[in-house]
Amino acid sequence: MNVTLNKDAFKDLTLYTEEVRRDMNASGSALVIMKDNKIVHEWYSGRHHYEQGAIQINSNSRFNVYSVRVTYIGFAIALAIYEGLLNLDDKLSDYLDEYNKDTLGDATIRHLLTRCTGLKFENRTVYRVSDLGTTIEGKRPEILAKILYKATGRTVNEVLSNRVFKPLNWTNTGWVTEGNKNLVCDIDMLKNYPTLRIGSNIGDERNLYVSARELAFWGNLHLNKGIFENRSILPQEIFELITTVQSPNALPHQLPKFGFLWWVKDGEVSVDYNELGSELPAGSYQILGASGCSCTVIPEYNAVAVRMYNSLNAYEKLGFDYIKDIQMFDNLVISNLKNL
Template sequence: MNKTFKKDAFKNLTRYIEKVRRDTKASGSTVVIMKDNKIVHEWYSGEHHFEQGAKKINYDSRFNVYSVRVTYVGLAIAIAINEGILNLDDRLSDYIKEYNKETLGETTIRHLLTRCTGLKFKNGNVYRTFNLGTDIEGKKPEILAEILYKVTGKTVNDILSKRVFNPLNWTNTGWVTEGDNNLVCDIDLSKSYPILRLGSNIGDERNLYVSARELAYWGNLHLNKGVLEGRSILPQEIFELTTSVQSPNSLPHQLPKFGFLWWVKDGDVSVSYNELGSELPDGSYQILGASGCSCTVIPEYNAVAVRMSNSLNAYENLGFDYIKDIQMFGNLVISSFKNS
């Protein structure tokens, strides 16, 4: 524990996370807090699953982070843009020619990254569901990964392994293709058994497993704009792209704003639409996954907060409110800093 923090500075935060673990029937949870580039608090609770002989959650435990993975896709795209291979305002029709050009229209990579294309891709076809840049939608990382591969000949995993994971010696981050003792199972409340989600290592599927520490380092890499221990891993401009608002001006002001798939705190956004807590300062950015895993970066405090969990379908089965929960998490992080 950093000596500048009281011993119980994060007591209310960890109590809350433990309550959420029990309320959502997760088998394990983790919190890691970084401040001024140091881990100042970490807490581990539970086991990898509920079956007999389950491993206890520890610093090596890797959770499936689900939608958190889209920020990894976003960084790979930002690298390509910084190197002049792609342009943020390139039209999708220039790259994915197998889809109807008229339906794609003026949709750009910017619209994909900021979740306002109004397009639905299904069974090899594309359909328009709302006017371009007027609403927000689900994430489409697989389309971004497809475009990236077409222009570079490299997968998301290829690019990030070479440029980030290997240089930083991150051994607990990666798209999982086979089982491992450090993998935390998902507790899917619609099933009676724990599951692991395996897939390809391309980098476009929902099988990215990360330890809490390395997810905190991921946030801290963005916070420091690519600099780690005085060494620049990637150009600063890449992180300025990914973590500042890139949503088009046509998006209604009350809707959430995005960088490269990061939710960015913007003062105009209606709180009912926002995953970021009301106490988080403007300019904070965050990503949340379906299992409850999240990474929150708070530049004003020079801090990163990570929460890991492994419960799926808690809303459908228990009525659990993920939005209120993640807002509360951010607010408790801020109150922990203020009260310390």
């Protein structure tokens, strides 16, 4: 991967990234900007936690990306659809035998991927809380992982490892089952000690740890529709599915639109909960995680912006405004890209 650093062009963005690290009490941060398939800016700051002996953040440091992981699960679903093992408009009731079929109703994989099922899942019970396709709800990647396994016999991790991570030699991406020196601890504002989230390697839990570089490569793989370092790794049709709006046409126009869990810039939305910066061009797409990690893909500029933090519950403890922050970050990315 070519690296052509331009620190001066991204001075404002770097200063802002550091300011936010302090504001949300993160012990570490990372920033990687790619343009035209090159890393044009890279910044690492702080340590893996606040305790004595903590390692400095570096290019191999792996952050828990939390909800950013849903884009990896979305990829696995898209691959299954491309292979003819799933259909975007298959009903959830065709795969989820443990839930009441009448309550699931006409909800489909499309509704689940675009966060508008109107359903609430609790253990083995499902409730309808709003009409189908009328509101935006939280992400349910573990339900998608169940559907994937039922349809293909493969876990999310198996799909990603075999089709992406191993072929591209990404060694700093994966669901973590045990500790290692490259893992960045979470600084949970509701606890008095650093934590690591260890789980299974199925790919349905919140234990995906990724380095800033490899998250940028993930975004760049989408930007180039399956081409990585001049090699065609995967069919472009998969990425066209993933990164274009898949929200049902009946969804109220003022609500945000999604591809395969990526938030896609598609016109103006009139709800307060809008994660996309006003300066992002149409067709840009983004994902944000609870720790402050994010990946923003900007096709109009042929660019990817990734930033990493390790702070949890900063809103509850400090009143930190995640939405205002990510909007400001996006707008600074665009402003700084114009300096190149």
